[in-house]
Amino acid sequence: MKELLAQRVKSLTPSSTLAITAKANELKAQGINVIGLGAGEPDFNTPQNILDAAADSMNKGFTKYTPSGGLPALKDAIINKLKRDNNLSYSRNEVIVGNGAKHILYTLFQVILNEGDEVIIPIPYWVSYPEQVKLAGGVPVYVESTSEQNYKINAEQLRNAVTDKTKAVIINSPSNPSGMVYSKEELTEIAKVAVEKDLLIISDEIYEKLLYNGLTHFSIAEISEEIKARTIVVNGVAKSHSMTGWRIGYAAGDSTIINSMTDLASHSTSNPTTTSQYATMEAYNGPQDSVEEMRQAFESRLEIIYPKLNAIPGFKVIKPQGAFYLLPDVSEAAEKTGYTSVDEFATALLTEANVAVIPGSGFGVPNVIRLSYATSLELLEEAVTRIDNFVKSKWQN
Known part of the structure; x- marks a missing residue:
């Protein structure tokens, strides 16, 4: 049989954001309480x-x-x-x-x-x-x-x-x-x-x-x-x-x-x-009130979550100016918790701490993870607590 696929699609790298989201949804379907911080979409309904x-x-x-x-x-x-x-x-x-x-x-x-x-x-x-x-x-x-x-x-x-x-x-x-x-x-x-x-x-x-x-x-x-x-x-x-x-x-x-x-x-x-x-x-x-309401909600979440995330051992976070993502450098946290790469660290966060984040390798920055704060403050705070506990429980001096 002739080659089935064109060369141009053979070289494609699947979307890491969609892949992590799919894995998180798979775990949720198994009854596991996963908090997904991977998807890049607002958590509000359309106005x-x-x-x-x-x-x-x-x-x-x-x-x-x-x-x-x-x-x-x-x-x-x-x-x-x-x-x-x-x-x-x-x-x-x-x-x-x-x-x-x-x-x-x-x-x-x-x-x-x-x-x-x-x-x-x-x-x-x-x-x-x-x-x-x-x-x-x-x-x-x-x-x-x-x-x-x-x-x-x-x-x-x-x-x-x-x-x-x-x-x-x-x-x-x-x-x-x-x-x-x-x-x-x-x-x-x-x-x-x-x-x-x-x-x-x-x-x-x-x-x-x-x-x-x-x-x-x-x-x-x-x-x-x-x-x-x-x-x-x-x-x-x-x-x-x-x-x-x-x-x-x-x-x-x-x-x-x-x-x-x-x-x-x-x-x-x-x-x-x-x-x-x-x-x-x-x-x-039409009216643009809802646009500003959502923006204010994201900003409020950022102000609360940013310092908590930055306080996790081995996390270094630059405060973002827009969008709804945080991009902490977690290379030290990955190393101190016994992982050889941030990708491994992110996988462990999903399977052991039940928090889905996107490894930075998909964005060309292998030392970071991306977390979306486009979810409820309650879930965000629980996710940060889980990550903090995960890191502290595995930290190797």
Whole structure:
């Protein structure tokens, strides 16, 4: 029999976040009281006004195909949102709606990358960036940041990583997994390198609404028209409006790229889910109170959990500025509890302490674990207590 699988999928690394979540769910199904801190989704239900709008659209019979790139009325809602929140002006042919920001990114890489094109990916990175680049025939080029840099690369590092094959750089702010945020000044310096080296900027802003300690979001596309012209802004309603399962994301940018993405979507997905598009229209056009309520809840949890996590022996935690993740360096804890790697330590936390966390190797940082605080404060406190007891019970002086 001929080879069944294509080479491009043989090299794929499965999503570590989904793998851990699946294992945690398997243990839960066995009756084990597992606390899952792995999944990257808000624990709140989608706001009622959005649910009502979705139901209303179905009752009115809006259940058929839509244009491949999204309903014109939804594009208008996104355009208004980008103007209102980010002071960015786009037209309909510069916006595409897709089946979640993840699929938007996948489609984007498919249309901009030729075989061997390089994409610069800062470490730590969201697990799907490298795999999506590779699936498009591109080459991920990693630029490492450190905890001393607050897990952010600088302009000089970017400049040094560029070759004649470099096509784009990914900026994710606020970041998954670190929760760190690039300042306007830092983004301006990075943008200068993008102009100097003729790079596309892929700005993943999915956690835009989850910022703490008085910070406000700044998009790299806001710097100037010159920078906006070479930036593809990627966003969606999954995190901001607790709509992960609705699968709506979008991109805004150069019309040639956007139109090509739309053409590809017409042959792959036909269109984003119709009901979800009507729900998203309400998410952006309707009241935004729930967005702020969820943000405040996450910030409150962070303020309580951060110091407790940082007090666990062998844990070193930088306080995040956004998103809903903590990224402690646990290399000392792993070593002192008898494990040869943080991956082993994370597995033991799941099987012995019944707490599911994501090992940092999936984000390019093998000495950390990622914990999501997108769950109830009661569960968060219990999880931290379990981790603390686990570490102290195994600590070897």
